[in-house]
Amino acid sequence: MPLLPAILLQNSSRLVSLSSVDIAIIVLYFAAVLGIGFYLKRFTKTGEDFFLAGREMTAWIAGLSFLAANLGSLEMMGWAGAAYQYGILATHWYWIGAIPAMLFLGLVMMPFYYISKTHSVPGYLKLRFGESSGTLAAVCFGLMTVLMSGINMYSMALVMNVVLGWDISFSIWASSITVAVYVFLGGLLSAIFNEVLQFVLIWFGALLISIIGLIEAGGWTGMVARIKHNFPGQDYTHLWSTLGSFDNNPMGIHWVGIVFGLAWVISFGYWTTDFLVVQRVLAAKDIRAAKMAPIIGAGFKMLVPFIVILPGLLALAVLPEHLVGQDQVGVSGSHSYNEVLPLMLARYCGPGLLGLGITALIAGFMSGMAGNVSAFATVWTYDIYRPFIRKVAPDAHYVSVGRWCTLLGVLVSIGTAYFVMQFHSIMDYVQALFSFFVAPLFGTVVLGMLWPRATPAGGFWGLLSGTASAIGLWAWVKITPSALQYVALSPKAKDMAENMYRALWSWIVCVIVTVVVSYLTRPKPVGELTGLVYGFTKLPSESDVPIYQRPIFWAAVVAVVFVVLNIIFW
Amino acid sequence: MHRSGMVSIWFFIGVLLLVYGVLILGAGLYGLSHPPAVVLAELHAGVWWGVLLILLGTFYSVRFAPLRGR
Numbered sequence: 001m002p003l004l005p006a007i008l009l010q011n012s013s014r015l016v017s018l019s020s021v022d023i024a025i026i027v028l029y030f031a032a033v034l035g036i037g038f039y040l041k042r043f044t045k046t047g048e049d050f051f052l053a054g055r056e057m058t059a060w061i062a063g064l065s066f067l068a069a070n071l072g073s074l075e076m077m078g079w080a081g082a083a084y085q086y087g088i089l090a091t092h093w094y095w096i097g098a099i100p101a102m103l104f105l106g107l108v109m110m111p112f113y114y115i116s117k118t119h120s121v122p123g124y125l126k127l128r129f130g131e132s133s134g135t136l137a138a139v140c141f142g143l144m145t146v147l148m149s150g151i152n153m154y155s156m157a158l159v160m161n162v163v164l165g166w167d168i169s170f171s172i173w174a175s176s177i178t179v180a181v182y183v184f185l186g187g188l189l190s191a192i193f194n195e196v197l198q199f200v201l202i203w204f205g206a207l208l209i210s211i212i213g214l215i216e217a218g219g220w221t222g223m224v225a226r227i228k229h230n231f232p233g234q235d236y237t238h239l240w241s242t243l244g245s246f247d248n249n250p251m252g253i254h255w256v257g258i259v260f261g262l263a264w265v266i267s268f269g270y271w272t273t274d275f276l277v278v279q280r281v282l283a284a285k286d287i288r289a290a291k292m293a294p295i296i297g298a299g300f301k302m303l304v305p306f307i308v309i310l311p312g313l314l315a316l317a318v319l320p321e322h323l324v325g326q327d328q329v330g331v332s333g334s335h336s337y338n339e340v341l342p343l344m345l346a347r348y349c350g351p352g353l354l355g356l357g358i359t360a361l362i363a364g365f366m367s368g369m370a371g372n373v374s375a376f377a378t379v380w381t382y383d384i385y386r387p388f389i390r391k392v393a394p395d396a397h398y399v400s401v402g403r404w405c406t407l408l409g410v411l412v413s414i415g416t417a418y419f420v421m422q423f424h425s426i427m428d429y430v431q432a433l434f435s436f437f438v439a440p441l442f443g444t445v446v447l448g449m450l451w452p453r454a455t456p457a458g459g460f461w462g463l464l465s466g467t468a469s470a471i472g473l474w475a476w477v478k479i480t481p482s483a484l485q486y487v488a489l490s491p492k493a494k495d496m497a498e499n500m501y502r503a504l505w506s507w508i509v510c511v512i513v514t515v516v517v518s519y520l521t522r523p524k525p526v527g528e529l530t531g532l533v534y535g536f537t538k539l540p541s542e543s544d545v546p547i548y549q550r551p552i553f554w555a556a557v558v559a560v561v562f563v564v565l566n567i568i569f570w
Numbered sequence: 571m572h573r574s575g576m577v578s579i580w581f582f583i584g585v586l587l588l589v590y591g592v593l594i595l596g597a598g599l600y601g602l603s604h605p606p607a608v609v610l611a612e613l614h615a616g617v618w619w620g621v622l623l624i625l626l627g628t629f630y631s632v633r634f635a636p637l638r639g640r
Contacts, residue, residue: 216609
């Protein structure tokens with residue numbers, strides 16, 4: 001027996017067992033992504049090629065890659081588990097918690113990112129507010145990106161251990177070396193190519209669960225009836241009607257938190273300023289493609305609940321056992337919420353289809369990790385290495401630095417994964433740390449783009465104080481749990497609600513400090529705002545383009561579908 | 571992507587879907603005589619999914635084949 005299958009099959013303690021066809025499908029996937037990396041190396045010669053994929057991606061490629069970088073396997077499994085735990089409320093993170101922000105990015109913010117010719121979001125801040133704001137954003141982003149990548153890596157390896165019985169170290173090293181090789185070789189070009197491939201595989205690997213699940217449950221109506229029968233007295237299938245009170249829904253959240261915390265601050269912060277996703281759109285071939293890419297991504301994002309949330313709901317209807325929280329797994333002997341997607345995969349998928357489903361999970365993990373690593377390499381090279389370590393060097397030198405940064409990022413991620421293995425609680429802290437930064441960053445970027453009066457000092461102090469206030473609020477609740485009633489406006493609020501409100505407060509602090517400091521300090525000369533700020537930037541006219549090819553038209557189509565979906569599932 | 575000489579990503583996707591389709595169809599056909607221990611095995615999902623992947627894979631492999639544009 002060849003070595004690799006022998007390793008894959010070595011552990012008998014597992015949720016599902018793979019046949020030789022399944023293993024062949026997985027091995028072929030690894031061969032394909034590596035092959036693409038080797039093939040694309042010849043096209044990756046300049047810094048523009050390596051860090052921005054030559055800026056020649058079509059709207060479709062950039063849009064699918066934009067979404068795939070976010071659609072990691074942990075995202076899939078985590079939200080499928082959340083759907084089992086909280087019901088259809090989890091869909092808010094895909095609809096109101098994503099679509100408005102993605103459309104705003106495409107229509108309003110993308111032109112400034114694109115026209116300024118920045119390589120990164122910290123790079124934009126540097127152009128708009130100066131070195132200090134850009135560096136603060138770059139250091140925070142770089143650090144958090146590799147830490148998050150390591151945590152995701154460990155979590156994924158843990159899932160592979162539980163589901164397939166794979167050795168944790170084997171999962172960590174095999175997947176991360178593969179990602180390191182193809183990003184090292186082809187940079188963002190290779191990452192984007194593989195993300196589109198991974199996006200297609202994720203859909204074909206996961207879609208069948210929903211289709212067969214609906215057949216088994218008797219369609220949507222049958223599924224709802226079964227859930228009511230299995231979990232009497234709880235409403236798992238309405239999006240908004242249970243959000244009038246913290247007590248009425250399984251998430252313990254109020255609509256104010258969803259609308260202002262999630263939909264406004266967290267969602268806009270993530271989708272419009274997290275360089276991990278924005279980098280994909282910066283690679284678009286022209287400004288219209290850059291505007292269309294997030295809109296195409298939004299169209300597909302609306303469909304993702306069909307392969308992520310619906311399996312969780314179907315599990316509520318058809319699984320004979322009741323799943324439990326991770327902390328109760330050892331006590332009750334049941335499976336955890338987080339295993340719902342693999343459980344449903346094992347329920348419906350025989351040989352071949354199971355391999356495709358597992359490949360979808362691995363592909364999701366790799367697309368997320370490649371996104372982290374390529375974004376880290378760009379921010380490190382352009383926003384830290386070039387301004388502070390070597391200001392002037394040939395383009396080839398920076399490409400070389402980017403390549404080695406890719407390996408460095410992967411190695412730090414692996415180190416983080418092993419660190420988390422020893423200290424599990426660090427996982428919660430780092431994820432919280434990441435969320436601290438996103439909401440204030442959105443405040444700083446959006447004021448920078450839309451308010452000419454915002455000054456460099458205002459931008460820097462707003463960002464710093466917003467981040468500090470988020471950390472302060474988090475620490476306050478950790479030290480004094482009763483502070484939750486002030487931070488989240490209710491002592492009954494759960495973790496998710498606390499996150500929403502903390503983000504909202506930190507954003508408000510960032511905006512207030514930015515405005516106050518800006519009025520107290522001298523603004524930048526008008527000439528320095530050209531290409532960076534609304535009102536001082538000439539945006540290309542689209543009047544010569546047919547209406548059906550304009551971004552605003554497709555954004556309106558997506559917005560109408562978004563509203564209709566929310567009404568249908570109200 | 572329209573860079574000169576670069577093979578389209580859709581060609582790679584097409585080839586992989588085609589190969590996967592053949593493998594999954596083969597496993598599905600084997601399952602007709604040896605049904606897998608899954609719920610609703612009588613639907614023979616592997617056969618239908620395999621055929622779908624083969625059709626899509628063939629379309630993309632041919633439509634975006636490297637030699638077509640030369």
